[in-house]
Structure formats: structure tokens, C-alpha cells
Amino acid sequence: MxxxxxxxxxxxxxxxxxxxxxxxxxxxxxxxxxxxxxxxxxxxxxxxxxxxxxxxxxxxxxxxxxxxxxxxxxxxxxxxxxxxxxxxxxxxxxxxxxxxxxxxxxxxxxxxxxxxxxxxxxxxxxxxxNPAETLHRKDISQFKRKSIEEIRDTNGKDQLIELARLAPSATNSQPWFFSIDNYKINVYCVKSNFIKAIMYKKMNQIDMGIAICHLWVAARHFEKDLKYTFDKEEEEKSPSGYYYITSLIINE
Ligand SMILES: Cc1cc2nc3c(=O)[nH]c(=O)nc-3n(C[C@H](O)[C@H](O)[C@H](O)COP(=O)(O)O)c2cc1C
The missing domain is CATH 3.40.109.10 (NADH Oxidase)
Structure with missing residues (x-):
């Protein structure tokens, strides 16, 4: 297999x-x-x-x-x-x-x-x-996802971010945002309002792990090393409406 x-x-x-x-x-x-x-x-x-x-x-x-x-x-x-x-x-x-x-x-x-x-x-x-429907999509146009511009600030790491963009999420909410800083991807999750938070907070955090898994698969594919760190400064710079999850350090 x-x-x-x-x-x-x-x-x-x-x-x-x-x-x-x-x-x-x-x-x-x-x-x-x-x-x-x-x-x-x-x-x-x-x-x-x-x-x-x-x-x-x-x-x-x-x-x-x-x-x-x-x-x-x-x-x-x-x-x-x-x-x-x-x-x-x-x-x-x-x-x-x-x-x-x-x-x-x-x-x-x-x-x-x-x-x-x-x-x-x-x-x-x-x-x-065993599936009783088609197993795979024919091409990328069949994914219902946000555009890459909606989920990151600058385009320096699009080769990796594209895979996070395609990640599955609960109710397809795609709660992620990535800020790119040279060799670092800072990962943020959308804050839900009070009612939504009861239902989604747990699912959103699972979704974030799924997107990070896709980034990790991409990094390995391009033979880059990826490490997770908690960076207090990046936490303080969380975009409005988002909370900080982690920073991924990518060694070229
Ligand atoms: C954490 C999580 C929970 C999910 N729960 C359900 C569910 O209870 N029922 C369901 O039909 N789909 C569920 N999904 C599947 C999503 O609806 C699906 O991943 C999303 O719509 C994107 O579609 P795709 O996976 O076909 O790309 C879940 C997905 C995730 C990541």
C-alpha cells in the first residue's frame, strides 16, 4: 500500500x-x-x-x-x-x-x-x-474552497499554502489564515461568535491540525524540514478576528 x-x-x-x-x-x-x-x-x-x-x-x-x-x-x-x-x-x-x-x-x-x-x-x-461513489475529484476545479488570496497575506510560500487551501474542514468552514514571514508560516484560526463557538470551536481546532498536516506533506514533498514553535511575538500580531495556533519554521 x-x-x-x-x-x-x-x-x-x-x-x-x-x-x-x-x-x-x-x-x-x-x-x-x-x-x-x-x-x-x-x-x-x-x-x-x-x-x-x-x-x-x-x-x-x-x-x-x-x-x-x-x-x-x-x-x-x-x-x-x-x-x-x-x-x-x-x-x-x-x-x-x-x-x-x-x-x-x-x-x-x-x-x-x-x-x-x-x-x-x-x-x-x-x-x-469501499466507496459506492467516485473516490477522487477529476481536477482542482471541483474543490469548493476560498481563493489563496483570502487565506494568506503574501505569496512567498504559495507552493505550500496551496495544499492547506485544499484541506477538508467541518462544514467546509476553512477557518485558517497564514501570515508569511520569510522562512516562517504563522498559523491563525478564525474566532467564532458566542453561538458558533459552542458548536465549532472544537471542530475548528481539528481543522487547523488537518491544514497543518497538508503543509507538512507539502514540505516533505519539496524536501524541506518543518518545525513547530510557539512564538509569543506572532501571537501578539494575530490578525483581528483570529487567534494564534503555531508558527511553522521551514528550512530550505
Ligand atoms: C472535523 C470535521 C468534521 C466533519 N464532520 C462531518 C459530518 O459530521 N458529516 C459530514 O457529512 N461531513 C463532515 N465533514 C466533512 C466536511 O463537510 C468536508 O470535509 C468539507 O465539506 C469539504 O469537502 P471535501 O472533504 O469533499 O473536500 C467533516 C470534516 C471535518 C474536517
């Missing part, structure tokens, strides 16, 4: 919402589990768990009926939602690169007793299975 460079798949991946409900063969499930154990964290110090379950283990009111779900639970620590987004997006891209459909499902809830919530907090699910 393909698992090295997901650069190309970012230009064609899409959410798959219709599935063939017959089981995926065992070897494929095994390969997915093996890959899940190798995904890179954004923050090494946060404990996270991913568990593959079948449809019976999630509450049934979901609009997306898939044969499998990856249930994600994490230690609740600073940055845990962004870290979860970063890690699970690697799985989303792995599935898409290998002919398997997937879709993030913020609305999915595991049935009682399926995940052990004593230590870790349930975060989100990723539905997957």
Missing part, C-alpha cells in the same frame, strides 16, 4: 459519504491498523488512541453509513485537538491514496462502553470503507 508521499492525493481527495457496506478484506484492515501505528504526532507528549470499529459500535442516527469508523480519543492537553487533526488526516490521505473512501464525522458518537473514557476524551471519528 502507498504510504510515503501523499502530495498528489491532496489534489484529488474528497469526502466519501456513500459506502459499499460489505466488509473490507482482512488484509486491508490489517494494513490500515499497521499504518495507524506509524502516523506522526504534531505534539509528542499527548497520548492518543485510534480504534477501528464496525457500524454497530456507533450511535445509529448518522447520515453517513459506513462499514467502519476510526474512533479517536486523546488526552485533554493544550493542542490536543490540533494534534488529533494532524494525525488522523494522515490516515484520511492514506485511505484515499489506497482506493478506500473516508469522511470525517464530527457528529458520530460511540455507543456506551466502546471507548474507555476514564483516561482519554473521545474526540472524533473517521468513517471509511
Amino acid at each position: 502507498k504510504h510515503n508521499d501523499f502530495y498528489d492525493v491532496i489534489f484529488k481527495r474528497k469526502s466519501v459519504r456513500k459506502y459499499d457496506l460489505t466488509p473490507v478484506d482482512e488484509k486491508t484492515i490489517e494494513d490500515i491498523s499497521t499504518y495507524m501505528n506509524t502516523v506522526k504526532p504534531m505534539y509528542e507528549n499527548i497520548k492518543i488512541e485510534m480504534k477501528i470499529v464496525t457500524q454497530e459500535s456507533v450511535k445509529s442516527l448518522l447520515p453517513i453509513k459506513a462499514p467502519y469508523y476510526i474512533l479517536v480519543s486523546s488526552e485533554n492537553k493544550e493542542g490536543y485537538l490540533t494534534n488529533a487533526g494532524f494525525m488522523i488526516q494522515q490516515v484520511d490521505l492514506f485511505l484515499s491514496a489506497n482506493g478506500i473512501g473516508s469522511c470525517w464525522v464530527g457528529m458520530a458518537q460511540p455507543k456506551k462502553g466502546i471507548v474507555n473514557e476514564s483516561e482519554l476524551e473521545y474526540v472524533i471519528a473517521l468513517a471509511f470503507g
Whole structure:
């Protein structure tokens, strides 16, 4: 199975919402589990768990009926939602690169007793299975996304930012903004109003991890090294209406 460079798949991946409900063969499930154990964290110090379950283990009111779900639970620590987004997006891209459909499902809830919530907090699910609709987009015009000018200040890092632009997000809200400073990309997330914040704050932070994952895939593709730092000065320079997430240092 393909698992090295997901650069190309970012230009064609899409959410798959219709599935063939017959089981995926065992070897494929095994390969997915093996890959899940190798995904890179954004923050090494946060404990996270991913568990593959079948449809019976999630509450049934979901609009997306898939044969499998990856249930994600994490230690609740600073940055845990962004870290979860970063890690699970690697799985989303792995599935898409290998002919398997997937879709993030913020609305999915595991049935009682399926995940052990004593230590870790349930975060989100990723539905997957053999697709019963087209797996990939034909070309970039089929993405509904903001223009690149709307999501960054200057064009110095467009080769990387373009991949973040194509990232999936809850309700396609695309909450990101990037300010480019020479060798650094400062990452910001839109502030929601009070009502929206109740619904979206958690999802937005997962979305930010997904976009950072796409930047990381792009940096690796162009053989650049990428490090995350918290830069107090950049936090203070947050654009109005946005809050600071992290700064990515790119070594050419
Ligand atoms: C954190 C997150 C939660 C999501 N939750 C749902 C969901 O509950 N139901 C659904 O149909 N799609 C869900 N989506 C999929 C988005 O609607 C989708 O990614 C977005 O519309 C962009 O479309 P694309 O993934 O096909 O490019 C979710 C996506 C993310 C990133």
C-alpha cells in the first residue's frame, strides 16, 4: 500500500459519504491498523488512541453509513485537538491514496462502553470503507474552497499554502489564515461568535491540525524540514478576528 508521499492525493481527495457496506478484506484492515501505528504526532507528549470499529459500535442516527469508523480519543492537553487533526488526516490521505473512501464525522458518537473514557476524551471519528461513489475529484476545479488570496497575506510560500487551501474542514468552514514571514508560516484560526463557538470551536481546532498536516506533506514533498514553535511575538500580531495556533519554521 502507498504510504510515503501523499502530495498528489491532496489534489484529488474528497469526502466519501456513500459506502459499499460489505466488509473490507482482512488484509486491508490489517494494513490500515499497521499504518495507524506509524502516523506522526504534531505534539509528542499527548497520548492518543485510534480504534477501528464496525457500524454497530456507533450511535445509529448518522447520515453517513459506513462499514467502519476510526474512533479517536486523546488526552485533554493544550493542542490536543490540533494534534488529533494532524494525525488522523494522515490516515484520511492514506485511505484515499489506497482506493478506500473516508469522511470525517464530527457528529458520530460511540455507543456506551466502546471507548474507555476514564483516561482519554473521545474526540472524533473517521468513517471509511469501499466507496459506492467516485473516490477522487477529476481536477482542482471541483474543490469548493476560498481563493489563496483570502487565506494568506503574501505569496512567498504559495507552493505550500496551496495544499492547506485544499484541506477538508467541518462544514467546509476553512477557518485558517497564514501570515508569511520569510522562512516562517504563522498559523491563525478564525474566532467564532458566542453561538458558533459552542458548536465549532472544537471542530475548528481539528481543522487547523488537518491544514497543518497538508503543509507538512507539502514540505516533505519539496524536501524541506518543518518545525513547530510557539512564538509569543506572532501571537501578539494575530490578525483581528483570529487567534494564534503555531508558527511553522521551514528550512530550505
Ligand atoms: C472535523 C470535521 C468534521 C466533519 N464532520 C462531518 C459530518 O459530521 N458529516 C459530514 O457529512 N461531513 C463532515 N465533514 C466533512 C466536511 O463537510 C468536508 O470535509 C468539507 O465539506 C469539504 O469537502 P471535501 O472533504 O469533499 O473536500 C467533516 C470534516 C471535518 C474536517
